[in-house]
Amino acid sequence: MADVSPIDLQRALKGADYPASRDDLVSPARNNGADDDLVEKLAQSGTQRFDGPDEVQKAVSGNQ
Template sequence: MAELSPIDLQKALHGASYPASREDLVTRARDNGAGAGVVDKLSSVRADRFEGPDEVQKAVFDAE
C-alpha cells in the first residue's frame, strides 16, 4: 500500500464541517470513498476533536 499523502487526506475529508469529532471525520472519509489506509489512519489518531483541517493534518502526519 502506498503511503498516505496530504492530498489523499484532503480528498477524503472533502466537505467536512469543523469543528468535527474523529468519528465525524472517519464517516466523512468513508462517504467520500476513501481507502482503508486513510480510514485506519484517521481512526487511530489520538485527538477526539478537531477545529480545522490543519489540526487533522498535524495529528495524522505527526503520528507517523
C-alpha cells in the same frame, strides 16, 4: 505506514465541517472513498476534536 498525502486527505474530508470530532470525520472519509489506511489512521488518532484540516493532517501523519 507512509504519511498521508495532504491532497488525499483533502479529498477524503471533502464536505466535512469543523470543528469536528474524530468520529465525525471517519464517516465522510469512508463515503468519499478514502483509502482504508487513511480511514484507519483517522479512526485511531489520539485526537478527539479537530478545529481544521491542518490538525487532521498532523494527527494522521503522526506529527502531533
